Amino acid sequence: MATLPAVESIRYPGPDRRVGQGWWSIIVVAIGLLGVVAVGCAGHDGRDMVANGIGHSPAPTRPPGGVSDQEGDLASGLTVSEERARAATDPTIGSVVLEVASGVVGFQARYDVSYPQLDGLWPGDPVNVALRQPILAEIARFGDEVGRLEEELPDAGRTGGSSTLTGGAVVHHLDNRVVSTVYDLESVVAGAARPAELVSSALVDLATGRTLSIGDLFLPGSPWVETVAILAGRDLASQFGERVLWGTEGSDTSQVGGPGLIPEPRAFAVFGISATALVLRFERYQVGPEELGTPTVRIPWSSLDGLVDPDGPAGSFVG
Numbered sequence: 001m002a003t004l005p006a007v008e009s010i011r012y013p014g015p016d017r018r019v020g021q022g023w024w025s026i027i028v029v030a031i032g033l034l035g036v037v038a039v040g041c042a043g044h045d046g047r048d049m050v051a052n053g054i055g056h057s058p059a060p061t062r063p064p065g066g067v068s069d070q071e072g073d074l075a076s077g078l079t080v081s082e083e084r085a086r087a088a089t090d091p092t093i094g095s096v097v098l099e100v101a102s103g104v105v106g107f108q109a110r111y112d113v114s115y116p117q118l119d120g121l122w123p124g125d126p127v128n129v130a131l132r133q134p135i136l137a138e139i140a141r142f143g144d145e146v147g148r149l150e151e152e153l154p155d156a157g158r159t160g161g162s163s164t165l166t167g168g169a170v171v172h173h174l175d176n177r178v179v180s181t182v183y184d185l186e187s188v189v190a191g192a193a194r195p196a197e198l199v200s201s202a203l204v205d206l207a208t209g210r211t212l213s214i215g216d217l218f219l220p221g222s223p224w225v226e227t228v229a230i231l232a233g234r235d236l237a238s239q240f241g242e243r244v245l246w247g248t249e250g251s252d253t254s255q256v257g258g259p260g261l262i263p264e265p266r267a268f269a270v271f272g273i274s275a276t277a278l279v280l281r282f283e284r285y286q287v288g289p290e291e292l293g294t295p296t297v298r299i300p301w302s303s304l305d306g307l308v309d310p311d312g313p314a315g316s317f318v319g
Contacts, residue, residue, distance in 0.1 A: 076176050080093060097116070098114045098115070108163065109165075113166060114168030115131060116169050126210075133211075134202055135185075138198055142165040162190060163188060164188045167186055194290075196284070227307060229262070268280055275317060278304065279298055
């Protein structure tokens with residue numbers, strides 16, 4: 001079985017950042033995300049600031065695969081405990097930064113991906129750990145796939161070109177309660193039939209570091225999932241045509257590989273929130289054939305009025 005390399009992420013403190021207590025480089029070795037262990041690698045990580053809510057930063061930049069969603073705020077004024085705060089003079093969550101992880105697994109298999117972190121928190125804070133997890137999980141899967149194909153097709157990496165994992169995160173929203181991020185990656189494995197588009201997400205509670213589900217946005221017992229399924233189906237049909245979607249009359253459902261638009265929370269496991277809409281993402285083949293890719297649906301909060309929990313993470317967006 002292929003394995004996950006060490007991933008080193010070095011975060012440099014800006015003005016007013018403490019460099020004593022808890023200052024460290026994150027070394028992730030044999031993370032155990034998928035039961036893998038480390039192999040030889042070469043890599044480095046950097047950081048690019050995409051918002052400037054605390055202190056001084058360079059001009060906003062966009063590393064490969066990482067962008068910011070300007071619909072939402074990218075700085076949080078939530079005050080945290082002294083143990084969690086990296087700035088002695090400003091104990092707030094702070095701004096979003098994009099860190100870049102890159103390295104090599106196996107033979108010529110390279111990953112170059114970005115992920116968000118919150119500048120006001122230590123790297124080991126549960127929130128930053130939760131924001132890294134989706135990217136690290138995909139690096140682990142990439143390593144497994146590369147190793148499997150190198151065993152089955154030992155010349156694939158040498159004659160078929162190098163394998164790559166690229167992409168990064170879109171931060172849809174950050175406020176004093178949650179941060180919402182969607183991750184878009186592309187995996188190209190030498191010897192595989194075709195590139196794979198990968199999508200995942202994280203909605204993280206800033207107070208606890210807990211990753212929230214889409215159900216946490218809505219009132220318990222409300223017909224939110226049925227409503228979301230109907231509205232998402234209409235949006236997708238307007239984008240691609242009704243007969244393209246799996247399960248619709250006249251469509252070819254022989255390649256169905258996912259839950260599609262069934263009215264169950266698992267069908268909407270990849271999502272984000274912005275100040276204006278619920279953002280849904282679907283995995284390749286989940287709702288239609290390959291040419292749909294990983295489609296996006298935006299449902300305005302006004303269409304979900306009466307279903308959204310007013311005390312939940314999206315409560316301030318409705319009513």
